[in-house]
Amino acid sequence: MSETLSRDTLDASAAELVEALAGRRVSALELAEEAIARIEARDKPINAVVVRDFDRAREAARAADAALARGERRPLLGLPMTVKESHNVAGLPTSWGFEHARSWIAPADSVGVARLRAAGAVILGKTNIPVGLADWQSVNPIYGRTNNPYDLGRSPGGSSGGGAAALAAGMVPLEFGSDIGGSIRVPAAFCGVYGHKPSFDLIPGRGHAPPGVEGLMPPLAVVGPLARTAADLTLALDVLAGPDREQATAYRLELPPARHRSLGEFRVLMLDRHPAAPLDDEIRTTLHAVADRLEALGAQVARDSDLVPDLGPAHELYVNLLGVAMSRGGPEPSKVTAHEWMALLDGQLKVRRAWAQLFESFDVVLAPAFGVAAFPHTDAPGPERTLTVAGAPTPYFAQLAWPGLATLANLPATAAPIGQTRDGLPIGMQIIGPYLEDRTTLGFAELLERELGGFRPPPGR
Numbered sequence: 001m002s003e004t005l006s007r008d009t010l011d012a013s014a015a016e017l018v019e020a021l022a023g024r025r026v027s028a029l030e031l032a033e034e035a036i037a038r039i040e041a042r043d044k045p046i047n048a049v050v051v052r053d054f055d056r057a058r059e060a061a062r063a064a065d066a067a068l069a070r071g072e073r074r075p076l077l078g079l080p081m082t083v084k085e086s087h088n089v090a091g092l093p094t095s096w097g098f099e100h101a102r103s104w105i106a107p108a109d110s111v112g113v114a115r116l117r118a119a120g121a122v123i124l125g126k127t128n129i130p131v132g133l134a135d136w137q138s139v140n141p142i143y144g145r146t147n148n149p150y151d152l153g154r155s156p157g158g159s160s161g162g163g164a165a166a167l168a169a170g171m172v173p174l175e176f177g178s179d180i181g182g183s184i185r186v187p188a189a190f191c192g193v194y195g196h197k198p199s200f201d202l203i204p205g206r207g208h209a210p211p212g213v214e215g216l217m218p219p220l221a222v223v224g225p226l227a228r229t230a231a232d233l234t235l236a237l238d239v240l241a242g243p244d245r246e247q248a249t250a251y252r253l254e255l256p257p258a259r260h261r262s263l264g265e266f267r268v269l270m271l272d273r274h275p276a277a278p279l280d281d282e283i284r285t286t287l288h289a290v291a292d293r294l295e296a297l298g299a300q301v302a303r304d305s306d307l308v309p310d311l312g313p314a315h316e317l318y319v320n321l322l323g324v325a326m327s328r329g330g331p332e333p334s335k336v337t338a339h340e341w342m343a344l345l346d347g348q349l350k351v352r353r354a355w356a357q358l359f360e361s362f363d364v365v366l367a368p369a370f371g372v373a374a375f376p377h378t379d380a381p382g383p384e385r386t387l388t389v390a391g392a393p394t395p396y397f398a399q400l401a402w403p404g405l406a407t408l409a410n411l412p413a414t415a416a417p418i419g420q421t422r423d424g425l426p427i428g429m430q431i432i433g434p435y436l437e438d439r440t441t442l443g444f445a446e447l448l449e450r451e452l453g454g455f456r457p458p459p460g461r
Contacts, residue, residue, distance in 0.1 A: 009026060009031065009034060010031070010034050010035060010038060010170060010171075010172075010173065011170055011457075012173070013173060013227070013228065013229045013231065013232050014076070014079055014081075014173040014174045014227060014229075014232040014235055014236070015229070015231055015232055015235050017031065017078075017079055017173055018075065018076060018077065018078070018079055018235075021064075021068060021077060021078040021079070022068065022073055022077070024068065027061075027065050027068075027078070028060075028061040028062070028064035028065045028068065028077075028078030028079075028080075028122060029058065029061040029062055029065055031061070031078065031079070031080050031122075032057050032058055032060075032061035032080050032122055032124070033058075035080040035124055035171060035172055036054050036057070036124065038169075038170060038171045039052070039124070039125075039166075039171045042169050042170070042171060043166075043169070043171065045147060045152055046146060046147050046149055046152070046156075046165050046166075046169055047128060047143070047144055047145060047146050047147060047162075048127050048128055048146050048156075048161075048162040048163070048165040048166040048169065048171065049082055049124065049125050049126070049127055049128075049162065049166055049171060050085065050125075050126065050127065050128045050142075050143035050144075050146075050162060051085060051092055051093060051125050051126035051143075052124070052125040053089070053091075053092060053123060053124060053125045053126075054124065054125070056091075056123075057080065057122050057123060057124045057125075060117075060122045060123070061078065061080070061122050064077050064078035064120055064122060065078065067120070074118075074119050074120040075119045075120065075235065075238065075239050076116065076119040076120045076121040076174075076235075076236075076239060077119070077120030078120060078122060079120065079121050079122060079173065079174065080121075080122045080124050080172060080173070081116070081121050081122070081123065081124065081172050081173065081174040081175060081176070082123070082124050082125055082126065082127050082162075082163060082166055082171075082172050082174075082175050082176075083112075083113055083116070083123060083126055083127070083163075083175065083176040084126065084127055084129060084159075084160050084162070084163050084175070084176060084177045084178060085097070085126040085127060085128060085129045085143075085162070086129055086133055086159070086178060086208055087110045087112060087113050087126070087176060087178070087207065087208050087223070088106035088107075088108060088109060088110040088113065088207040088208070089106055089109055089110075089113055089123060089126060090106055090107065090108050090109050091105065091106070092105065092106060092125075092126060093105055093106070094106045094211050095140075095142055095211060096129065096131070096132055096133060096210050096211060097129050097130055097131035097132060097133075097140030097141070097142060097143070098131060098132065098140075098210070098211065099141050099142065101210075101211035101212070102142050104211040104212060106207075108207065109207060110205075110206060110207025110208050110223075111203075111204040111205070111206045111207050111244060112176055112203060112204070112205075112207070112208065112223050112240050113176070113207065114207075115239055115240055116176060116236075116239060116240070119239040121174070124172065127146075127160070127161075127162030127163040127165075127166055127175065128140070128143050128144075128146040128161060128162030128165075129158065129159045129160070129161070129162060130158045130159050130161070132210075132326070133158070133159035133178070133180070133183060133326075134159070134181075134326055135158045135159065136155060136157055136158045136159075136161075136182070136186050136370070136375075136399070137155040137157075137158050137161065137377060137378070138155070138156060138157070138158045138159065138160075138161030138162050138165075138187075139377075145377065146161050146162045146165050147165070147377075148165060148168075148190060148191060148374045149165055149168045149169040149191065149458040149461065150168070150191070150192070150374065150424065150425055150426065150458045150459070151374065151423075151424075151425065153376055153377060154190075154374040154375060154376055154377065154425070155190060155374055155375055155376075155377055156168075156187055156190055156191050156374070157186040157187030157188070157189065157190035157191065157370075157374070158183060158186065158187065159177075159178070159183040159187075160175070160177030160178065160179070160183050160184050160187045160195070160226060161187045161190075161191075163175035163176070163177050163187065163226055164177075164187030164188055164190065164191035164193055164195070164226055165187075165191055167191065167193045167226055167227065167228055168191040168192055168193055168228075168455075168457070168458060168461075169458065169461060170457065170461055173227065173228060173232065174225065174226075174227050174232060174235075174236060175225065175226040175227070176223065176224075176225055176226075176236070176240075177195065177223070177224060177225070177226050178205075178208055178221065178222065178223045178224070179195075179197040179221070179222050179223075179224060179403070179407070180218075180220050180221040180222070180322065180325060180326070180407065181322060181326075181400055181403055181404070181407065182369065182370065182399075182400070182402070182403025182404075182407075184196065184197050184224055184226060184415065185197055185369045185370075185403055185413060185415040185428070185430050186369055186370050186403065186415075187226070188226055188369070188415035188416075188417075188428055189369035189370055189373075189415055189417070189426065189427070189428025189429070189430075190370070190373065190374040190425075190426065190428070191374075191426060192417045192420075192426030192428070192455055192456060192458075193226055193227065193228050193417065193455055194226065194227050194228065194229060194230050194232070194233055194414065194415060194416055194417070194445065194449075194454070194455070195224070195225070195226040195227075195233070195414070195415040196224045196225055196226075196233040196237060196412070196413075196414045196415070196438070196441075196442060197222055197224055197403075197406060197407070197412065197413045197414075197415075197430075198222050198223075198224045198237065198241065198412055198438055199222075199410060199411065199412045199435050199436045199437075199438055200219075200220070200222055200410035200435075201217075201222075201410075202222070202241050202253075202412075202436065202438065203222065203223050203224060203237075203240045203241050203242075204217075204242075204243070204244035205217030205221060205222070205223050206244055208221075208223050209328075210328060213328065218324075218325035218328055219321060219325055219345070219348070220318075220321055220322060220325050220407050220408070220410075221325060223240075224236075224237070224240070225237060225240065228454070228455040229446075229449065229454060229455065230414070230416065230442060230445035230446040230448075230449045230454065231446050233414065233442055233445070234439070234442045234446070237438065237442070241253055241255070241438075255436065255437075255438060255439050256436070256437055256439065256440075257439055257443075258437075258439045258440045258442070258443030258444070259363045259437070259440045259443075260363065260440075260443075261443075261447075262297075262447065263294055263297045263298075263299055263444070263447045263448065263451060264294075264297040264298030264299050265298075265299070266294070266299045266300070266363045266364060266444060267299070267300045267302075267361065267362045267363045267364075268291070268294055268299050268300065268301045268302070268362065268363065268364055268365075268366060269301075269302050269303075269305050269308075269358070269362045269364075269365045269366070270287060270288075270290075270291045270301060270302070270303050270365075270366045270367070271308065271365060271366070271367040271405070272284050272287050272288070272303070272367070272368070274311055274315070274401045274402065274405075275311055275312045275315075276311070276312060276315045276398055276401040277371050277389075277394075277398045277399050277400075277401035277402055278371055278389040278390050278392070278394055278398075279368055279371045279389065279390065280371060280372045280373070280389055280390055281390055282373070282421050282422065282427065283368050283371070283372070283373070283427055284368075286418055286419040286427045286429075287366065287368065287418070287429060288303075289419070290366065290418050290429070290448075290452070291303065291366070293451065293452070297451070302362070305358065305361070305362070307354075307357060307358040307361060307362075308358065309351050309354040309355065309358075309409075311401070311405075314351050314404075314408060315400075315401050315404055315408075317344065317347045317348065317351065317408065318400070318404040318407065318408040319400065319404075320336075320344055321344050321345075321348065321408070322400070322404075322407075324336050324341065324344070348408060348409075351408055351409050352409045352410060352435070355409040355411060355434075355435075356434065356435065359433070359434035359437075363433070363440060363444075364431050364432065364433050364440065364441060364444050365405075365431075365432040365433075366429055366430075366431060366432075367402060367405055367429065367430050367432060368402050368429055368430070369402060369403065369415050369428045369429055369430045370399055370402055370403070370428075371387070371389045371394075371398075371399050371402060372387060372388070372389050372399075373421050373423075373425040373426065373427055374425050374426070375387055375388075382396070385397075387399065402430070403430070405430075405432060406430065406432045409435070410435055411432050411433060411434070411435055412432070412433050412434075412435070412436075412437065412438040412440075412441050412442075413430045413431065413432045413433070413441060414430065414431045414433075414441040414442055414444070414445045415428050415429070415430050415431075416428060416429060416430075416431060416445045416448060416449065416454070417454060417455060417456070418448075418452060419452075420456070424459065426456070431444050431445055431448075
């Protein structure tokens, strides 16, 4: 490690590390070695980085140092990071936690991984997931269980749980995940970090599919970044976003800027009630405290609106779409007919139009990322699982309702930490914005981070 930087270098943000690399205050190989050392020292009780590619990472770091020495500058040049196990990385296994796919090796990088590498990122390995990416825990028969750095007896979330845990434990500054049912936002909330579910199709999903499946991302599904600061999400999004190869022949990406530059200028709607999912009192109280703070800063804050789509039928529609999408690559494909599928898509379009109308009157919607903070691990069979919410047992998967708000309507949603429970567990919320106005939710998250503070490391880290 360079004498100009402390042993806590990896606690810096991704943007700060990229700046340090460009200024030659640290080398890419030094950063890679420190990250590897942290993984080896910290990961045994957490079990987050389950596929390790350290030798090739060292080669990539040496190449980054050579490029830096030549004067090259790229957005992530020399930055160590990890990616979710479900992303194809050439030469590494992609199993999605399925036992039958244990030995499947990806022949090529996914589009997102390729873009991260082209930007100079050094990929250290892959992080843990649940089977089929279908749980808010991250446990599977191949790699075992990932534990939450704040409490090893609790879930780090899923399905990007390994990545969120690695970030919170200080092993890496950046992670590449995916989200269809809250799989970025729930782990971010459980582990006190930031995560961004992009607008649908903003980042190409090619190469993020069940093992051996080649094709487009299904409706609802997206890929996106997690980090310890809101600004680092934007850094990653700028690398990842943009049309895939066929569309790039004609299309160019030009995301609109954030709607406002100060919190006091925003028109905010806060949602803390859903007919399909209860909410813990501590989370509701923390959400209202954020709303109160925004009002004190001059923001227009509403706590209800007739413009909100009917959330009950919308949730039923979301669950039906999700069931079809999640069956791909699994042992039991959906039997929905083509006409039934098209009717679901028609319903989705109506909900999208309703949200578009709402965002003519509001700039962002604040909502829980999940109804409870990180919950204890459970091995109960799926149909028997419950979550205790507001002191009462509730159906486990009812909590799909909160992430489903943004997912069904293809909207961007940024997860941000906003406090902690009495037991010291992180509380997160999601900031939902208009379609393709990702910079608005990211900008709001960055402003809120300055106002409230952001990531707080787990005790003892």
